[in-house]
Amino acid sequence: FFGGAAAALTLWRPYRQVFGQQHFRFPGMQAYVRLISRFVREGGAITLYAALLILLQLIDSFTVTKGLTASGIAMVTAKSLKGVYDRAQPLVQLGLVVAASLSTTLLPSLTQARQARQRRQFIRSGAELVHFNLAFALAATAGLIVLMPAIDLLLFGDTAGTFALQLYAVAIVVVAMINAYNAILQSLDQYAGISVALLLGILLKAVINQPLVVKFGTAGASGATILSLGLILCLIYYAVPETIKGASAIRLFVPKLIIVTGIMAAAVYAAVGWIPLSSRMVAAGVTVVGVLLGVIIFLAAGTWLKMLTLREMLDLPGGKLYMKFLQRIKRGN
Numbered sequence: 001f002f003g004g005a006a007a008a009l010t011l012w013r014p015y016r017q018v019f020g021q022q023h024f025r026f027p028g029m030q031a032y033v034r035l036i037s038r039f040v041r042e043g044g045a046i047t048l049y050a051a052l053l054i055l056l057q058l059i060d061s062f063t064v065t066k067g068l069t070a071s072g073i074a075m076v077t078a079k080s081l082k083g084v085y086d087r088a089q090p091l092v093q094l095g096l097v098v099a100a101s102l103s104t105t106l107l108p109s110l111t112q113a114r115q116a117r118q119r120r121q122f123i124r125s126g127a128e129l130v131h132f133n134l135a136f137a138l139a140a141t142a143g144l145i146v147l148m149p150a151i152d153l154l155l156f157g158d159t160a161g162t163f164a165l166q167l168y169a170v171a172i173v174v175v176a177m178i179n180a181y182n183a184i185l186q187s188l189d190q191y192a193g194i195s196v197a198l199l200l201g202i203l204l205k206a207v208i209n210q211p212l213v214v215k216f217g218t219a220g221a222s223g224a225t226i227l228s229l230g231l232i233l234c235l236i237y238y239a240v241p242e243t244i245k246g247a248s249a250i251r252l253f254v255p256k257l258i259i260v261t262g263i264m265a266a267a268v269y270a271a272v273g274w275i276p277l278s279s280r281m282v283a284a285g286v287t288v289v290g291v292l293l294g295v296i297i298f299l300a301a302g303t304w305l306k307m308l309t310l311r312e313m314l315d316l317p318g319g320k321l322y323m324k325f326l327q328r329i330k331r332g333n
Contacts, residue, residue: 045191048198049182052232053175056225057089059205064221067213084161085218088168091151095140095172096179123243126184128312130177130250135257135307137176139298142265144169146273147290154283167222174229181236190239197235201228253307260301268294 048055064085068078113122144151145166149159185194205228212220271293272286302308303326313319 041191045195046186052198053089053092053171055202056205056228059209060221063210064213064218067210068217071214081161081218085164085221087152087156087161088165088222091144091165092168092171095144095169096175128315129183130180131253131308131312133176133180137173138257138261139264141169141172142261143268143291143294144172146265146269147287150277150283150286150290153277154280154287157280159277161218164218164222167219168225170226171229174226174233178229178233178236181240185236185239193239194236197232200235201232204228204231256305256307260298260305260307263301264294264298267297
């Protein structure tokens with residue numbers, strides 16, 4: 001409250017200077033109806049996609065415990081298992097932050113290219129957005145899956161429900177790709193299709209969640225989340241222009257990405273996966289070493305296999321410094 005009041009007092013004088021002499025004319029109710037309609041349509045789609053995982057978690061709140069008790073588990077145990085399952089949410093959000101932090105730097109250029117009608121620049125930025133989101137999301141997912149026992153012990157004191165959490169971590173990749181294609185479609189003012197895809201995905205989650213929980217426990221809830229997100233991704237991908245799909249060259253990019261991610265995951269597991277997790281201190285050490293080692297190996301393997309093009313490397317934050325560093329190494333050799 002006090003911060004808002006201070007901001008209002010600070011801005012009052014410049015506001016009066018800019019708008020004090022202007023007179024606004026009522027444009028008519030029809031203009032406001034169009035504005036409200038656009039606000040609800042576009043703003044609603046943006047808001048719902050921002051809260052996508054929260055909406056799916058809301059469905060879990062109503063169905064997971066019921067499904068567990070319906071399978072014969074006591075209520076106290078079911079609530080405990082639901083609490084363990086809820087651990088996945090902050091971990092997935094953390095993975096999405098890591099995955100999207102670099103790729104979001106491309107969103108302004110995507111919008112500018114669209115507004116300036118620079119078709120070639122728009123296609124290139126869209127393809128880079130897809131590549132960056134997929135690469136960093138898959139790396140974050142693989143890292144979480146490999147290090148999940150250590151992270152689970154470090155943050156929550158035990159390793160309960162590790163498989164369900166590892167399965168839920170796959171949502172990072174799917175949501176990251178949804179966000180990438182969603183950003184492209186929003187920049188093209190295509191809101192109807194993405195809204196329908198979102199509603200169908202949520203509906204699928206609501207329908208299949210409890211039956212899968214009854215049969216597979218909390219892992220079933222994770223599977224239902226992945227399936228619903230997969231449906232949304234498929235529907236959105238279908239609506240993406242063919243020019244973006246062709247420029248992103250997923251068939252050429254994905255094999256290299258899988259190899260790089262596999263090398264990273266195998267190396268991290270070989271380095272720290274065998275260490276007994278006897279305490280939180282050990283888990284902290286395993287997590288820190290695993291993350292640092294994973295980042296280094298992912299960068300090295302990606303550079304070696306030329307996973308990203310030179311232009312994509314330069315467009316990354318810090319990419320120019322990294323390329324200069326590689327040039328110095330080559331000169332030194």
